Amino acid sequence: MDQLRAVLTPEGLRRLDELGPLATTDHTARAVSRLRTEGLDPDTVTALVSQAHLRARGAAKFGDLAAGMLFTRAGLEQSTRPVVAARHAARFRDAGIGRVADLGCGIGGDSLGFAGLGMSVLAVDADEVTAAVAAYNLAPFGDAVEVRHARAEDVDLGGVDAVWLDPARRVAGHDAQARVAASEYTPSLEWVFPLAARTSAGIKLGPAFDRAEIPADAEAQWISVDGSTVELVLFTGTLARDGVRRAALVIRGERVHEITAAGDAPDVDARPMGAYLHEPEGAVIRARLIGDVARALEAGTIDPHIAYLTSDAALTSPFVQSFRVRDELPVATKPLAKALRARGIGRLEIKKRGVDVDPAALRRALALRGDESATLFVTRIGDRRVALLADRVDD
Known part of the structure; x- marks a missing residue:
């Protein structure tokens, strides 16, 4: 939080914009030397350079938007890509959702999608620094977005039409493809799934989530982007499509394709190698x-x-x-x-x-x-x- 405070001042933000994204070790070393020469204390230099480095990394996921955003390291790694967040938001909009609670909002990637399509958003994160970063990133939407530092379980959902949940993994070190049990998420899926059963919800999980733990009445959509399988989303209530329980969404560049089914597809037989x-x-x-x-x-x-x-x-x-x-x-x-x-x-x-x-x-x-x-x-x-x-x- 001290590092974030050092950045979140008019002078800190001006210097951060002047630095630009720092993508290489040489650029970073020169930036550190220049800032120290200008008399900035080591903690402020570290805060500015860290954010400039994260902005450079964030460009791969957020494109030009990254140059005006703040990040945490974990938040950047776990955030939803804008092309995917936009499709999630479109599903909420098309279902007639006016107000969304984004529980576990991280740095605000999905909330940006919801607010960008005109929905009112209550964005919540249990981590104080992450919530502050989300508040900065979502500030352009003004009163349409409210950001709170709170536990998802403690939030009053009165007036909310649907919820979006991105539970954090309790166990550090898992990659996107690692299997994570329901008990290893925060908030616990033992709380998340009953909530989703009584309201319209989207739940973002790792793509290797144990299929045996997927609720029977949820639509499960796996998503690949440019060759990488990035997430599994479970949809319930009005967000789940009639007759669809399994879906694969494939995004490559500007092209988007989806295949859906009522369940797992029957296998085909093995055959000799063809052409x-x-x-x-x-x-x-x-x-x-x-x-x-x-x-x-x-x-x-x-x-x-x-x-x-x-x-x-x-x-x-x-x-x-x-x-x-x-x-x-x-x-x-x-x-x-x-x-x-x-x-x-x-x-x-x-x-x-x-x-x-x-x-x-x-x-x-x-x-x-x-x-x-x-x-x-x-x-x-x-x-x-x-x-x-x-x-x-x-x-």
């Missing part, structure tokens, strides 16, 4: 809708336990990345390197599934040379490890 290999989006895999995508591609799996599809038809889909298979190559490093050099491949994208392979270490060991490019899949079919050389198919 094409398809890598389903992570959201499709998590939602267990691979079967529906495979049938649209006239494809089967390469192995019952491996989430790669193969087909002979020259079909692709927004829910997969498609590749034309060139060859099956040796798996062992030395003969594999020899085969790649013979093909003049110097740029190699390496993907793996079902095998213990470090793509970065393998690339170094291959010592590639050449002007050609390709993709190498290292995976397993039955009890056999395979290396498949392929080329991307534009969709």
Whole structure:
């Protein structure tokens, strides 16, 4: 809080804007030296430089908006991307929601989406510093947004039409793909789920959340952005779509596609390797809708336990990345390197599934040379490890 106070003054904000984003070590070192030369105390310098560094990192998620925002390190890592927050907000708006309680608002990423679409927002966070950062980020919306430092469980929800919940993980160190049990969230999902059962709610969780703990009457939507599976959202009440219990939302650049179903899709059979290999989006895999995508591609799996599809038809889909298979190559490093050099491949994208392979270490060991490019899949079919050389198919 002392660091935040050092920034939240007219002079502190002026200096922060003058610094601009600090993206490199050299830029940071020069900024520290300049600020110390100008007579600023070490704590103020640390506060300003930390925020400038976070603004540089925040640009990857918030774009140009980051230059006018404040961040906490954890808040930036956990915040919802604006392109995703906008879609959440649109669902609330389309359901006729006028006032939203954002419980666990973090630095305000989702509240920015709600307020940006004209909704009134009550934004709440249990951490004092995070709540103060959210208040700064949401200040442009004036009286349309109220920010409180409070526990979600203690908030009076009178006058609220729906709630958005982003429970924090109690256990530090989990990445986005790690499985986190219901008991490891704050507020506890033992409180969150009953609240969602009696009102309209959206609940943001990690994409690896245990499917067995998903309430039966909730719509579960997994979301992938530019190849990364970023979150699972459970919708209840008027926010849940009729007949939809499983959904995979895939966002790549400006393109947005979604596949929905009343439940898990029936699996397809494994089949011999065909002319094409398809890598389903992570959201499709998590939602267990691979079967529906495979049938649209006239494809089967390469192995019952491996989430790669193969087909002979020259079909692709927004829910997969498609590749034309060139060859099956040796798996062992030395003969594999020899085969790649013979093909003049110097740029190699390496993907793996079902095998213990470090793509970065393998690339170094291959010592590639050449002007050609390709993709190498290292995976397993039955009890056999395979290396498949392929080329991307534009969709």
